[in-house]
Amino acid sequence: MPKVLISDKMDPRAAAIFRERGITVDERPGLSRDELIAIIGDYDGLAIRSATKVTKDVLAAATQMKVVGRAGIGVDNVDIPAASARGVVVMNTPFGNSITTAEHAIALMFALARQLPEADASTQAGKWEKNRFMGVELTAKTLGLIGCGNIGSIVADRAIGLKMKVIAFDPFLSVERARELGVEKVTLDELLARADFITLHTPLTDQTRNILSRDNLARTKKGVRIVNCARGGLIDEAALKDALDSGHVAGAALDVFVEEPATASPLFGTPGFVSTPHLGASTSEAQINVAIQVAEQMADYLLTGAVTNALNMPSVSAEDAPRLRPYMALAEKLGSLVGQLAHDALSGISIEVEGAAADLNQKPITGAVLAGLMRVYSDTVNMVNAPFLAKERGLDVREIRHDREGDYHTLLRVSVRTSEGEKSVAGTLFGDSNPRLVELFGIKVEADLAGHMLYVVNEDAPGFIGRIGTALGDAGVNIGTFHLGRRAAGGEAVLLLSLDSGVDETLLAALRGLPGVRKVMALHFG
Incomplete structure (x- = not known):
């Protein structure tokens, strides 16, 4: 045994x-x-x-x-x-500690609203400073959720029970799902401007790191109170201290920190600040x-x-695994590509298979696409739980199977519906095992998706490739391969570069300033 x-x-x-x-x-x-x-x-x-x-x-x-x-x-x-x-x-x-973490966030909201830690310390010190601790009610206040997945939706339910108005920013939350939860789906800018309380319920990824940056904290409503029981690094802690010191932020409660254990922090001792030592999951239940x-x-x-x-294996039977493995690799890369390039305000996604792929079990392929797509925002998503997470957020997922024979012996197409319209990518397998991108947002382009890459949309004009190559070379970034595609001569073109190392924000800003550039984004594929 x-x-x-x-x-x-x-x-x-x-x-x-x-x-x-x-x-x-x-x-x-x-x-x-x-x-x-x-x-x-x-x-x-x-x-x-x-x-x-x-x-x-x-x-x-x-x-x-x-x-x-x-x-x-x-x-x-x-x-x-x-x-x-x-x-x-x-x-x-x-999902084993979802309720516990949600309840801790609610507890910290109450602690901030009524200044409970400070009032307790004062009273036990023999003081009776009744007039010093003037709190605020939660009733009728607006709670802004940054992230409305499993834990966020529980917080929303509890807050609605407290007669709060709940608004939520979550790119994967559909309007229909928001309506079911009784919350209003908003943009991040709307949330910052309207929320009396803000709670964070999103994992730490490249897209969510410092989502409450110094600039975003400055855009919050004066007197806002902020709670983070999710991940350290979602808030710029130095900027938060300055906002507390200035009075722009009335209170903040952190259960998580950038560095843990947080035995020393500039936030400690700041008026209006409450902290707990990562207790979100710490209940006996x-x-x-x-x-x-x-x-x-x-x-x-x-x-x-x-x-x-x-986290590293899909739900696939032993019989299907050998045939499905290269298709799932292709699916995850296409999902990741879409997630990195068109991840805002998604309302639906379609996964189409044709040729040899149409003869396979499509569920693992769909799971791989969704895992790649949602990994942009979640550090725990996998091929097994990705469909559940998509359903939880109300993302409309459609599977389409074509019997037709196309230009490739097998083809997988991933299309997402966004506020800017539908965007589509397609890929195939070379030699039945090597994933290859063959179409990007309507432009024919052949490229491997691996490692560090650079996505550039530019005007098709002489000299552009030389300019961007020179800029990367001057920055010490070596180009591995480059792949070109365009809609028509002199029109919009797409450039995909594989790089030996990543590019920082300073270099990205410089590339965006080159003549003819319309968009530049850094991509990464594991």
Whole structure:
């Protein structure tokens, strides 16, 4: 029978579930790195929380390892690429602590509204400063949600129960889904201008990092109160301190910080600031839920091969996997491309297959497209839970199968409906295994999608390629390959460059200033 190691402190029900299913389990929390490496080779599964670091070295020693299960959401302590290279499935439990985190956000809203921490400290110091602590009501105030997925929608429900008006910014939230939740879908600028309270419920990605930047904080309503129980790095902490000191922001409560553990922060001691040590998931119910879920998921996989909430493996049968693998690689790259280039105000997506692809199970292909698309905004999305997340946000997903034969022996087309109209990309497989882009927003172009890339829309005119090549060369950025396409001679053209390194905002700004440039974006494909 399989053998599992629980290497972090976890609710005892997890071990009980493994034993009930006939799996041998050892509970060894607190192991050092060397101690873990010395014994990990004896185990088929590893159940962890946040303390154990599943590094490349640990995985190299885990010669029998089949699955790593994280009781919780974040998997920053797991080297997922190394796990994938060794055929180890990495699972998490993304929804086990949703209610707990949502309730903590509501609790911090109350703490800010009534200055509870300061009033408690003052009273216990023997003071009776009743007139000092004048609070505000939540009733009739406008709550702005940045992110309205699983946790955000729970916060919305609780806030509506408190008679608050709720507005939400979430590119994947449809108007119909917003209506079901009783919230108003708005742009980020609208939210900043209207919200009395702002809570953040989005993962940390390149698009969401410092979403409450100094500029965006300046655009908020004077007297706003801000709560972050999601991820450190969503708020510019230095700018937040300045906004608190100036009085523009009346209060802020952070459960998460850029650097954790946050033993020192410039925000500490700032009037109007409340902090907790990453307690979002710290309730007995949440700890029990994630422990039970991770044990059940790991046991199912070890005993039956069933896959749930895997971060590096789709839900695909053993028979279909070899045929589907290159198609899913193509699908994820096309979804990622669309997600990076046209991710705002999405209302729907269509996935069309024709030729050889039309003979396959389309569900895994759709899951791969959605995973690539939504990974722009979510660090926990995968091919298994992407369809659920899309449905949760009201994203209209359509699958279309064509029996016709086209210009390619197999073709996959991904089209998204946005506020600017429909945008479409298409790709094929060369040699039945190599994903290749063949069409980008109506322009024929052949390109591999890998590593660091640069997307440029420009006027088709002599000398342009030389100008952009010179600009990149002067910045020390080497071009690997370049791919060109245009609608017509002298019209709009598209340039896709693969680069040996990424480009920073300073270089992007310089490229946007070149004559003939209409748009420049940095892309990245894992």
